[in-house]
Amino acid sequence: MMDSEISIMVQCPSPEGIAEGQVQAELSPWYDRLKVPGDRVQIEASWTARRQACPWLFDGAKFRLHSAQLDGGGLALRLGLTCYKDFMGTNCAAAAGQLQQRGREDAGDSQAYLAEPLGVGAMLHTADNMFVFLRRSLRVGEAPGKVDIPGGHPEPQVVAGGSASGGPVRHEDLPAEWVVKEIFSSVLREIQDEVNLPLATLSSPVLLGIARNKTSAGRASAEFYVSCSLTSEQVEQSYAVGGLEAHESTGIIFVSREDVLTLEQSGGLWRELCPSAKGAVKLYALGLHPPWDPCPKPYRFSRISLEQAEPWDLPGWQGPRMEAAAQTVHSACPALQRLQERIQMSVCPKHCPTPYVMALTNWVCTWGMVSELELTPLLEPSNLPEIAAHGTYLRHWPAIRRAGLSRMGRQHIHLAPGLPGDGAVLSGMRRDCEVAVVIDVRKALADGIPFYCSANGVILTPGDAQGLLPPCYFQRALQLRPTRCLLPLD
Known part of the structure; x- marks a missing residue:
């Protein structure tokens, strides 16, 4: 019997799941939400009320799932565009049931007038046969305090990139192949940001199916299986350090595979799961799950030993040769030298202009080894960067x-010595950041807050005694996309 909060929209026919190469996407304005005359006023009013109660909510473009169809061994997705504001004003509105009834009558589709943003979630399987669940914070917009799996949304803005810098994302900015890549890679990004796991420890996601959340009028979520090469103890340690979205959860829970398969029947934890997690567990427990691999291969990247190859020698590499920069970072970290026989890094040649440096920096910072780098104290005005900026996202x-x-429990706050678009290779800030917070380093130094420069040019500071850089040290904040503009500081 199916739980009343969920339904299964798509159930993958193979125990292996569906791989990225078996999925096709079609994007069209025909797959956007149908508009009800006058509904914009209601949506805006609903959003204003929600923002007053939860000021940390933010709007953003999302993919709208119109329909999905299994075709042979693959899956065809029909996608439009929507936004989070419309989701809150339709799927989550008190009148959602009325909109569904009107959709049935007008278009033969109960979801026709709903935003229907596509979500993603991961059944994350550790090397010691445990699954990862997270206790959601009370400050999140959906299912506060509930138990969830790592997940979120694929982002149209990531696919559009610079082509959408002058305005909203358009359907023609979104190549279908890259939309599929974003759907699959977004679930890994959510694991990385929420659980703080390096991408090199995660397998390629396989799609288990698509489940609907009936508590939000049938909003759909693509549920994936991802295995991890770390044990639950190692995952817990990494989670405790904190990722970019650490504020979205308050605790981590591990459930054995045997218990996951009977979770719905056991009742206890099942009642605490939010509907999206129930859908993922249901799809996995139906028996359509891949065989467990305690040593998964990392997602879509070439897995290399630090001594075996350089990224510029890999097939498809078109970026600059960075031997000197890589050697600087490598030699600056004795811990990496000691462990290089056991460490394997991931390289994404298409998206990372300096992957070797970025991979090393990410590993070092994630595992709390920055203290072993040769950090240069920034003491003299002549040594201070002209700009020191922290990259983040509008939702934060x-x-x-x-x-x-x-x-966030790490040793340092990371700052980039510049802003995106300044022309130089930028270390210390992700390429998809939406906000840059520029810090008044001179003022903070004068107040006794130390700053350092790492071997690869990242500016690091431990912050004050509480591990913070308070807002009094913010010079300005810039929204980077879709159009660059100043954000108010007060």
Whole structure:
């Protein structure tokens, strides 16, 4: 019997799941939400009310799932565009049931007038046969306090990139192949940001199916299986350090595979799961799950030993040769030298202009080894960077504006010595960041907050005694996309 909060929209026919190469996407305005005359006023009013209650909510473009069809061994997705604001004003509105009834009558489709943003979730399987669940924070917009799996949304803005810099994302900005890549890679990004796991430890996602959340009028989520080469103890340690979205959860829970398969029947934890997690567990427990691999191969990247190859020697590499920069970072970290026989890095030649440096920096910072780098104290005005900026996302800005930047359990807050688009290779800031917070380093130094420069040019600071850079040290905040503009600091 199916739980009343969920339904299964697509169930993958093979125990192996569906791989990225078996999925096709079609994007068209025909697959956008149908508009009800006058509904914009209601949606805006609903959004204003929600923002007053939860000021950290933010709007953003999302993919709208119109329909999905199994075709042979593959899956065809029909996608439009929508936004989070419309989701809150339709799927989550008190009148959602009325909109569904009107959709049935007008278009023969109960979801026709709903935003229907596509979500993603991961059944994350550790090397010691445990699955990862997260206790959601009370400050999130959906299912606060519930138990969930790592997940979120694929982002049209990531696919559009610079082509959408002058305005909203358009359907023609979104090549179908890259949309599929974003759907699959977004679930890994969510694991990385929520659980703080290096991409090199994660397998290629396989799609288990698509489940609907009936508590939000049938909103659909693509549920994936991802295995991890770390044990639950190692995952817990990494989670404790904190990722970019650490604020979205308050605790991590591990459930054995045997218990996951009977979770619905056991009742206890099942009642605490949010519907999206129930859908993922249901799809996995139906028996359509891949064989467990305690040593998964990392997703779509070439897995290499630090001593075996350089990224510029890999097939498809078109970026600059970075031998000197790589050697600088490598030699600056004795711990990496000691462990290089056991460490394997991931390289994504298409998206990372300096992958070797970025991979090393990410591994070092994730595992708390920055203290072993040769850090140069920034003491003299002549040594200070002209700009020191922290990259973040619009959804985090309200909390940062109130409380300041936090090192989130790590050793340092990371700052980039410049802004995206300045022309130079930029270390210390992700390419898809939406906000840059520029820090008044001179003022912070004068107040006793130390700053350092790492071997690869990242500016690091431990912050004050509480591990913070309070808002009083913010010079300005820039929204980077879709159009660059100043954000208010107060």
